[in-house]
Amino acid sequence: MKPVDIILLSTADWDNPFWTNKQHVAVQLADRGHRVFYIDSLGLRRPSASSQDLGRMASRLKKALKAPRKVRENLWVWSPVVLPFQGYPAVRYLNKLLISCWLNFWLFRLRINKDLLWTYNPLTTRLINYKGYNKLIYHCVDEIKAQPGMPVEILEKTEQELVELSDIVFVTAPKLFETRKEWNPKTYYFPNVADFDHFSKALDSTTEIPSDLINISSPRIGFIGAISGYKVDFNLLRFVAESRPDWSLILIGKVGEGDPWTNSELLTNLPNVHLLGPRSYKELPNYLKGFDVALLPNMLNEYTESMFPMKFFEYLAAGKAVISVELPALQDFQNVVYIAKSPIDFIKGIKLSLDGLGSELEERLNIARKYTYKTRTEEMMKIVNNDGRCLSNENSYSP
Incomplete structure (x- = not known):
């Protein structure tokens, strides 16, 4: 595909240490020669009075006074100032005026064309003049309305509108595919993937286990991710910890990430x-090397029903046996993950893996090698280049 200019409207700040689809996709697009203008999150969730949210708002104000910054070849990041409480029409109207004026100004200054708008924000049609772009791509990676503090009523309305207007819709979970394809037949299922080269460093003999982990007794049963009340089942983890006091449960991540009302x-x-606590993306393979088993102890709710856990392929790439609750998105991967049907079964799965009775290492690695950001982006851009027509008979990605 001939390189085009892409304005990527994210729901995650570029500088957030916990990288998501948005940052990885931006990097892949830039590496393919496209010029990418990355717009930081516009703040969908209503802010709380927590120090976390107040600090983020203060940091955002400082960034908003600065010009877009070039973070790597072909990739610029811009942090526009926005008013909070997007549930109110007047706030959205003022934000659209602010964002549109400054966006046009910076695109003109940088000589970036409005070739393609790639958005993750379900409020896009209320915040940006989408009609000025040659193509509109909606990448739906979560059931955002199910997150705490979201303006549910307006999100339900605008997301359906966005899906219907988009030239192409990409989704990351089977449930999202089922619902969005009803609104737009050019909807394609591409699950979350991983950076295999990065996480497979956990298998390298030269990779060192960090001192704060190696000093904890084995077996180490670990989880990496956002430790938030709507995502992680704290009751399940407590049950495991109390049932097996000889096991060490390791949780790496920020408590309350995306949910400041979390009680741990x-x-x-x-x-x-x-x-x-949280660790840098660079360090994660080191910590995974010290895990004996990796966990996906998620809550089962509306949000996780439509979620494909980003950590799944990262765990596999690190060579780890994975124990998960019954997440719908993982049903097609039962050959490389133990899906537990109850808390007792969750413990059973951990025990089997510790005894070496789970899936084979090479089988886990073979699956992980197929599901990478590079391969997924290549397939997605083939569809974009083909004007939303899939090159196969299927609307789901299966390498």
């Missing part, structure tokens, strides 16, 4: 539960 007290008083 169920875990903080258990001697074999270790909340290590």
Whole structure:
């Protein structure tokens, strides 16, 4: 495909240490020669009075006073100033005026064309003049309205509108595919993937296990990700920790990420539960090397029903046995993940993996090698280049 200019409207700030689809896709597009103008999150969730949210708003104000910055070849990042409380029409109207004026100004200054608008934001039609772009791509990676603090009523209305207007819709979970394809037949299912080269460093003999992890007794049963009340089942983890005091449960991630109302007290008083806090993306293979088993202890709710866990292929790329709750998106991968049907079954799955009775290492790695950002982006751009027509008879990606 001839390189085009892409304006990518994200729902995650570029500088957030917990990278998601948005940052990875932006990098892949830039590496393919496209010029990418990455717009930081416009703040869908209503802010809380927590120090976390207040700090983020202060940081955002500082960034908003600066010009877009070039973070790597072909990739610029812009942090526009926006008013909070997007649930109110007047706020959205003012934000659209602010964003549109400044966006046009910076695109003109940087000589970036409006070839393609690639958006993750279901409020796009209320925040940006989407009609000025040659193509509109909606990449739906979550059931955003199911997250805490979201303006549900307006999101339901605008997301359906966005899906119907989009030239192409990409989704990351089977449930999202089922619902969005009813609104737009040019909807394609591409699950979340991983950077295999990065996470497979966990298998390298030269990769060192960090001192704060190696000093914790084995077996180490670990989870990496956002430790948020609507995502992680704290009751399940407490049950595991109390049932097997000889196991060490390691949780790496920010408590309350995306959900400042999270209460983690169920875990903080258990001697074999270790909340290590967030770690940089660069360090994650080192920590995964020190895990004996990797967990997906998610809540089962509207949000996770439509979620494909980003950590799944990262765990596999690191060579780890994976134990998960019954997430619908993982049903097609039962050959490389133990899907537990109850808390007791969850413990059983961990025990089987510790005893070496789970899936084979090479089988896990072979699957992980197929599901990478590079291969997925190549297939997605083939569809974009083909004006939304799939080159096969299927609307789902299966390498």
